[in-house]
Amino acid sequence: MNKKIAVIGGGNLGISITQGLIADGFVKPEKITVTRRRLHLLKELREKGVAVDKNNVNAVKNSDIIIMVIKPYQMKDVLEEIKPVIDPKRQIVISAVTGFSIDEMKEIVGEDIPVFRVMPNTAIAIRESMTCIATTNGTQDQIDTVTTIFDALGKSVVISEELMEAATVLGACGIAYSLRFIRAATQGGIEIGFDAKTAELIASQTVKGAANLLLVGGNHPEREIDKVTTPQGCTIVGLNEMEHRGFSSSLIKGIRASFNKIAKMIH
Numbered sequence: 704m705n706k707k708i709a710v711i712g713g714g715n716l717g718i719s720i721t722q723g724l725i726a727d728g729f730v731k732p733e734k735i736t737v738t739r740r741r742l743h744l745l746k747e748l749r750e751k752g753v754a755v756d757k758n759n760v761n762a763v764k765n766s767d768i769i770i771m772v773i774k775p776y777q778m779k780d781v782l783e784e785i786k787p788v789i790d791p792k793r794q795i796v797i798s799a800v801t802g803f804s805i806d807e808m809k810e811i812v813g814e815d816i817p818v819f820r821v822m823p824n825t826a827i828a829i830r831e832s833m834t835c836i837a838t839t840n841g842t843q844d845q846i847d848t849v850t851t852i853f854d855a856l857g858k859s860v861v862i863s864e865e866l867m868e869a870a871t872v873l874g875a876c877g878i879a880y881s882l883r884f885i886r887a888a889t890q891g892g893i894e895i896g897f898d899a900k901t902a903e904l905i906a907s908q909t910v911k912g913a914a915n916l917l918l919v920g921g922n923h924p925e926r927e928i929d930k931v932t933t934p935q936g937c938t939i940v941g942l943n944e945m946e947h948r949g950f951s952s953s954l955i956k957g958i959r960a961s962f963n964k965i966a967k968m969i970h
């Protein structure tokens with residue numbers, strides 16, 4: 704991709720996005736500028752050729768695409784700071800900031816500037832993100848540009864903005880839920896005989912394989928489960944015991960708890 708990109712906020716997610724963008728040469732490192740106040744924390748990116756800067760205005764002036772990856776409470780000030788140098792004919796603003804609406808952004812930067820909200824997850828660092836994308840004023844060309852970027856960094860789907868909080872929970876928080884599953888499976892694996900490293904490898908690759916049975920194979924999860932559960936076998940016994948103890952229910956309740964929390968965070 705031949706666009707110049709400013710990543711405003713080089714924290715956890717900003718660094719992950721940048722790592723994903725430069726992986727396999729999708730974007731040349733020198734075409735990206737990452738900003739944050741403590742520049743020494745961006746040393747690794749700088750060593751890979753990414754430009755780093757404390758100055759958001761400079762970064763925005765030199766870019767075609769501006770990706771906001773700061774905390775919600777920092778958005779108003781930073782958008783006001785960069786607004787005078789955003790050119791609506793040439794640039795688009797993409798925000799990964801949780802709970803900051805497109806209307807709130809447009810109120811600050813103006814109606815003319817194409818504004819997108821995206822919700823990726825930290826697997827973007829290895830180009831395996833699930834990214835949900837929403838806009839209310841982006842043209843089809845601009846939607847295609849944003850989709851191209853996030854498809855190169857995993858998979859993407861365009862959704863309506865009302866679903867952004869749900870996307871945050873299922874996709875972004877979902878990384879933590881999935882990793883906790885892998886960690887718990889690893890602990891079980893150690894209890895039944897494996898060393899920690901081997902247990903983690905088996906648990907992780909098994910989850911990856913299970914996910915790919917759906918993503919690549921296209922089947923419903925229960926159909927794939929049916930293939931594993933031999934009648935009177937050990938899988939169904941374990942699976943039913945997990946369900947008796949609230950496995951699916953605890954996941955659904957956890958997702959709802961995160962969703963209720965996010966609603967309180969933004970209103």
Ligand SMILES: NC(=O)C1=CN([C@@H]2O[C@H](COP(=O)(O)OP(=O)(O)OC[C@H]3O[C@@H](n4cnc5c(N)ncnc54)[C@H](O)[C@@H]3O)[C@@H](O)[C@H]2O)C=CC1
Pocket residue numbers: 711712713714715716717738739740741759772773774775777781799800801822823824825875
């Ligand atoms: N961590 C995650 O998995 C995800 C986070 N998000 C959202 O992304 C945003 C960033 O999250 P994190 O990266 O986890 O937070 P973070 O705190 O690690 O990163 C924010 C960065 O912005 C920098 N910053 C603060 N003020 C600035 C300014 N005036 N100019 C330039 N940089 C400035 C900070 O120094 C920090 O490095 C949040 O709104 C979060 O809700 C969205 C999806 C996933």
Ligand SMILES: O=C(O)[C@@H]1CCC=N1
Pocket residue numbers: 801871875876
């Ligand atoms: O936990 C949080 O609030 C943020 C939003 C999505 C991932 N981390």
